Amino acid sequence: MANMSLLLEAHGLVKHLGGRRVVDGVDLVCHAGQVLGLLGPNGAGKTTTLRMLYGFLTADAGTICFEGHDVSRDVGRFKRQLGVCTQDDTFDGDFTVRQNLEIVASYFRPRPSDVRRRADELLERFALATYAADKPEGLSGGFRRRLMIARALMHRPRLLFLDEPTTGLDPHARVAVWDLVNGLRAEGLGIVLTTHYMDEAERLSDALTVLAQGKVVAHGTPKSVMGDMLGEHVVVLAADTPAIAAWLGARGLGEPLAVLGAWHLPLSGEQLADFARAFPALRYEVRPPNLDDLFLKLALAPCAA
Amino acid sequence: MRGLTAAFEWQSRAVVGRHLRVYLKNWHTSFLPPALEPITLLLAFGLGLGAYMASGLEWNGRRVDYINFVAPGMLAYATFMTAVFQSLFGAFIRMRYQRTWEGQLTTQIELRHVVWGEVLWAALLTTVYVAIVAGVLSVCQALGVLQLELTLLPVVIPIVFPSACAFAALGLCFTALVPTIDHMNLPIFLVILPMGFVSATYFPLGHPLLAAISSVNPLYHLAEGVRGLLLGDGIGWHLASLFVLVAIMLGGLVPLDMHLLRKRVLGD
Numbered sequence: 001m002a003n004m005s006l007l008l009e010a011h012g013l014v015k016h017l018g019g020r021r022v023v024d025g026v027d028l029v030c031h032a033g034q035v036l037g038l039l040g041p042n043g044a045g046k047t048t049t050l051r052m053l054y055g056f057l058t059a060d061a062g063t064i065c066f067e068g069h070d071v072s073r074d075v076g077r078f079k080r081q082l083g084v085c086t087q088d089d090t091f092d093g094d095f096t097v098r099q100n101l102e103i104v105a106s107y108f109r110p111r112p113s114d115v116r117r118r119a120d121e122l123l124e125r126f127a128l129a130t131y132a133a134d135k136p137e138g139l140s141g142g143f144r145r146r147l148m149i150a151r152a153l154m155h156r157p158r159l160l161f162l163d164e165p166t167t168g169l170d171p172h173a174r175v176a177v178w179d180l181v182n183g184l185r186a187e188g189l190g191i192v193l194t195t196h197y198m199d200e201a202e203r204l205s206d207a208l209t210v211l212a213q214g215k216v217v218a219h220g221t222p223k224s225v226m227g228d229m230l231g232e233h234v235v236v237l238a239a240d241t242p243a244i245a246a247w248l249g250a251r252g253l254g255e256p257l258a259v260l261g262a263w264h265l266p267l268s269g270e271q272l273a274d275f276a277r278a279f280p281a282l283r284y285e286v287r288p289p290n291l292d293d294l295f296l297k298l299a300l301a302p303c304a305a
Numbered sequence: 306m307r308g309l310t311a312a313f314e315w316q317s318r319a320v321v322g323r324h325l326r327v328y329l330k331n332w333h334t335s336f337l338p339p340a341l342e343p344i345t346l347l348l349a350f351g352l353g354l355g356a357y358m359a360s361g362l363e364w365n366g367r368r369v370d371y372i373n374f375v376a377p378g379m380l381a382y383a384t385f386m387t388a389v390f391q392s393l394f395g396a397f398i399r400m401r402y403q404r405t406w407e408g409q410l411t412t413q414i415e416l417r418h419v420v421w422g423e424v425l426w427a428a429l430l431t432t433v434y435v436a437i438v439a440g441v442l443s444v445c446q447a448l449g450v451l452q453l454e455l456t457l458l459p460v461v462i463p464i465v466f467p468s469a470c471a472f473a474a475l476g477l478c479f480t481a482l483v484p485t486i487d488h489m490n491l492p493i494f495l496v497i498l499p500m501g502f503v504s505a506t507y508f509p510l511g512h513p514l515l516a517a518i519s520s521v522n523p524l525y526h527l528a529e530g531v532r533g534l535l536l537g538d539g540i541g542w543h544l545a546s547l548f549v550l551v552a553i554m555l556g557g558l559v560p561l562d563m564h565l566l567r568k569r570v571l572g573d
């Protein structure tokens with residue numbers, strides 16, 4: 001991380017929407033060549049945070065700096081450095097795939113150089129060349145996403161925002177998008193990513209910022225975030241053991257996470273040893289924690305996070 | 306103030322450029338309505354209805370043929386309807402269904418540019434349409450159907466553009482307010498069509514109440530101003546009134562559009 005320059009830094013972002021404090025003092029950073037995963041359950045404030053970061057919404061309080069400069073002083077210049085791939089398809093249905101790339105270039109100053117060649121390059125890279133003369137509506141979900149990402153890259157941004165880039169895609173198309181994201185990171189692009197897919201966040205993110213109820217509840221590498229928030233182990237057992245709830249309650253560990261008739265108990269090494277001593281005859285499975293556990297913990301018991 | 310000066314920024318031109326590019330792709334179908342509409346209207350109103358008014362009608366203290374009365378009104382009505390409908394339906398479709406605005410707002414284009422881009426585009430398209438209508442009227446004049454002062458016809462174009470900007474700003478206001486495209490009927494029947502009726506475009510306003518209402522209707526001043534030009538009365542006070550109303554509308558409605566659309570599009 002030491003050789004990665006700091007691109008984006010946000011401090012104390014606050015946003016009220018419809019009278020509700022949707023984002024409440026969010027801090028985050030993203031470096032060049034880094035994928036920052038923004039995680040959290042529905043309503044955690046991910047998309048609102050992202051929208052403030054890419055200038056779609058104005059923050060009620062807080063600062064956003066790009067390479068140390070407050071972006072509010074020159075939003076236009078800041079936005080020249082950004083590429084944005086929104087959650088929904090917002091390509092221009094009046095144009096072909098190639099024209100979509102060309103028209104988006106006209107929305108930036110200084111204009112991207114050699115627009116035609118840049119469009120060719122992106123069509124090739126995103127395997128869209130075959131569909132260059134087609135309207136985007138005719139593309140499959142995976143290729144639509146590719147077009148959306150290609151559009152976001154047309155003006156050679158340095159920071160890319162991907163809002164749930166693989167939602168609704170089949171596994172093959174998801175992997176293809178992951179490969180593209182990995183390639184972009186390798187080229188030194190900073191990427192801020194929101195996703196609901198925990199495997200995606202785990203595989204792609206160098207750092208995670210976890211939001212719950214508009215606040216940052218954890219930040220760090222995926223492993224450290226899971227360790228901080230969940231512990232080292234997850235015990236999985238049948239959800240019909242009343243003594244377990246009492247045992248958890250006595251230690252202030254809160255309610256167990258209930259998933260399809262099973263309880264998932266995140267525990268530290270010491271707590272696991274206690275648990276084994278307390279229930280020697282119980283049948284259960286112990287596995288390492290993953291981001292699904294974290295997500296469930298936040299979604300099912302956000303106040304406890 | 307920043308909202309008003311955005312009209313001159315490159316981002317607003319980029320939005321207009323996008324719409325122009327789409328229009329040029331479909332120019333052959335886009336060209337037909339403005340060319341056919343005046344022909345239909347001249348046949349229906351001018352020759353059809355005009356046949357029942359063989360002695361013409363009184364306008365500004367003199368008798369004029371109904372077809373000569375209605376032809377300048379058509380230019381005004383085309384200005385009004387094209388601008389309003391483009392900013393109502395065209396803009397609503399781009400905002401709601403095509404999500405063109407959302408795509409533009411993720412770039413260096415900001416909402417104020419999207420608003421001005423829509424207003425300027427509606428005005429540009431209207432000016433092109435009115436130029437086509439003016440061309441059709443010129444042909445009718447050459448065929449002896451009309452007797453207008455066509456030397457002043459080019460003066461109409463610079464009058465049309467700012468007027469269309471004001472009408473488009475009015476249309477955008479409803480675009481920001483109506484929840485669905487089906488609700489467009491409300492502003493059309495409650496505001497747009499009444500404005501069209503109380504405007505002396507197709508018939509003179511004799512009733513004192515209608516005359517009083519029309520004095521604050523920019524379409525009325527546009528119709529009477531253009532009529533004055535094309536029937537040989539020169540540039541009259543109607544054009545001065547029109548420009549005052551246009552300035553008030555642009556100064557008031559464009560910031561209102563931005564405020565309403567900020568809420569609607571950005572949820573802010």
